[in-house]
Amino acid sequence: MPELPEVEVTARNLRRWLRGRTVDAVEIPATRIVRPAGPRALVELLDGAVVRAVERRGKWLRLRLSTGTLYSHLGMTGKWVKRRRQDPSERHERARLDAGPSSVRYLDARLFGRLVAAHGEAPIAEWAALGPDPLVDGLDPAQLRPSLARIRRSIKETLLDQRLFAGVGNIQATEALWRARLNPERPASSLSAREVGALVRAIDASINETLQEEEGPEIRYVEEPGAPNPFRVYARQGEPCPRDGSPLQRIVQGGRATVFCARCQR
DNA sequence: AACGGAACCTGAAAGC
DNA sequence: TGCTTTCAGGTTCCGT
Numbered sequence: 055m056p057e058l059p060e061v062e063v064t065a066r067n068l069r070r071w072l073r074g075r076t077v078d079a080v081e082i083p084a085t086r087i088v089r090p091a092g093p094r095a096l097v098e099l100l101d102g103a104v105v106r107a108v109e110r111r112g113k114w115l116r117l118r119l120s121t122g123t124l125y126s127h128l129g130m131t132g133k134w135v136k137r138r139r140q141d142p143s144e145r146h147e148r149a150r151l152d153a154g155p156s157s158v159r160y161l162d163a164r165l166f167g168r169l170v171a172a173h174g175e176a177p178i179a180e181w182a183a184l185g186p187d188p189l190v191d192g193l194d195p196a197q198l199r200p201s202l203a204r205i206r207r208s209i210k211e212t213l214l215d216q217r218l219f220a221g222v223g224n225i226q227a228t229e230a231l232w233r234a235r236l237n238p239e240r241p242a243s244s245l246s247a248r249e250v251g252a253l254v255r256a257i258d259a260s261i262n263e264t265l266q267e268e269e270g271p272e273i274r275y276v277e278e279p280g281a282p283n284p285f286r287v288y289a290r291q292g293e294p295c296p297r298d299g300s301p302l303q304r305i306v307q308g309g310r311a312t313v314f315c316a317r318c319q320r
Numbered sequence: 321a322a323c324g325g326a327a328c329c330t331g332a333a334a335g336c
Numbered sequence: 337t338g339c340t341t342t343c344a345g346g347t348t349c350c351g352t
Contacts, residue, residue, distance in 0.1 A: 055345035086328085113346075130346045131330080146330090164329045166346050180347090207323070216347090225345045277344050279332065288345080309325070311343085 055275045056128040057113065058221030059264035062189060063273055064134050065110040068117070068158070071136050072105040075153035077119075082149045082169075087129075087162060089170040099124060099171040100151060112184040112220030122173040125181065129166025135159050135272055184220040188257055193219070195251045202242040202250065209245060209253075210238035211308045222257060224310050225276075225288045226264070230256040231312075232287045237319045238305070238312045287313045 056064070080100045082093040103119040110116070115126040126134070131146075139157045143150065149160035149169060160169065172178055186193055198218070205212050213219055213227035222230070231238050233256035236249060245253065267284040274281040276289065283289055286296050291304035295315035302313050 057345055060345080127346080129329095130344070132346090163331070164344090164346085166329065168347090205322090211323095223345050228345090275345070277332090285345095308323090310345090 055130045055223075055277055056132065056273075057223035057226050058188065059226070059261055059268055060273050060275070061110055061113050061115060061128060061221070062265060063268050063270070064128070065108050065115055066269075067136070067271055068115070068134055069108045071156045071158055072117070072151070072153055073108060075105055075156070077101065077103050077105065077151050077153045079152035080150065081143070085148050085165060087148055087165055087167045087169055089168060095171040096124075096149075096169060099173075105153070111181060111187050111190060112216055113223070114181050114184070116177075116181065122171065125168065125170040125172060125178055126160070127168040127180070129162060129164065129168070131164045131275075132160065132162040132167035133273060133275075135161060183217060185215075185217040187220040188222070188261055193254045193257060195247065195254045198254065199245070199247055199250045202245055205242035207242060208238060208307055209236060209240050209242045210312050211310075212242040213257075214308070214310070219257070221261075224312075225285060226257065226260055228288045228312055228314070229260040229264075229285055232256075232314060232319060233260055235319050237316075238307065238314050287315070289313065 077100050080097050082096050084093050088096055099122050103121040105117055105119055107118040113127060117124040137157045137159055139152055146161045146163045147159050148162050151158045170178055201218060210227055210231060213222050230253060234252040236253060276283050287302055291302050291313050293302055295302055295318060298318045300315060300317040303316050305312050
């Protein structure tokens with residue numbers, strides 16, 4: 055269940071595994087994640103392609119190939135992993151690219167991810183619609199404040215808007231609000247300039263700390279059985295707030311869980 | 321335009 | 337034990 059940090063780690067891994075290499079074998083079964091529908095366009099794009107660059111914006115990956123462009127979104131359960139060429143396909147394997155010594159596999163149990171074949175220079179609509187990315191562009195509080203001022207919904211729900219905070223998801227939103235000491239139910243429009251500044255710094259800090267924790271060849275998402283929870287408050291309802299010790303609350307906003315400290319988040 | 325809610329999927333854990 | 341419910345870090349679409 056990847057957000058910006060997990061997708062960034064994936065981009066770094068794909069760069070190491072594939073950049074400068076030629077894809078010499080491709081396996082893509084027909085699933086709903088493939089666009090355009092049917093594996094033909096994707097196989098045609100990838101077979102024999104040289105991987106020139108791997109980029110990330112928000113939760114999207116973009117592989118620039120000698121033949122065109124591959125976009126990848128990991129949805130809730132997608133991950134790219136490296137195997138040996140002789141290793142058998144594994145459970146939920148939805149794509150396989152062999153290049154040099156590497157056999158890179160895309161695994162995705164719930165099929166919420168996307169693999170999109172594109173040609174030409176124009177980015178796909180989903181990529182074009184993304185707002186500023188905290189790592190690629192940096193977030194600008196001065197630019198953000200007037201946008202937030204027009205939004206009546208809660209700041210927590212607003213943080214999930216990819217047109218405003220590309221790459222922020224439910225965990226980073228939860229963590230950033232705790233770091234910034236902001237109550238998740240506050241209307242986005244109610245944040246002062248000072249608070250928007252604190253929020254932006256908190257988003258950057260949380261993303262960077264998560265990146266440090268998760269850097270490595272294979273990420274274990276926190277919802278997987280037995281995976282550690284590296285976060286301060288996410289999924290820690292009932293535990294003491296790391297700052298003031300009062301029990302962390304769990305509420306639901308827009309159908310998504312938020313964990314926060316009712317005492318120190320104002 | 322903006323918002324809330326359902327839909328799209330699978331699998332693990334918790335509840336009965 | 338086994339069946340049912342709940343929940344999960346994603347986006348999109350539809351109705352109001």
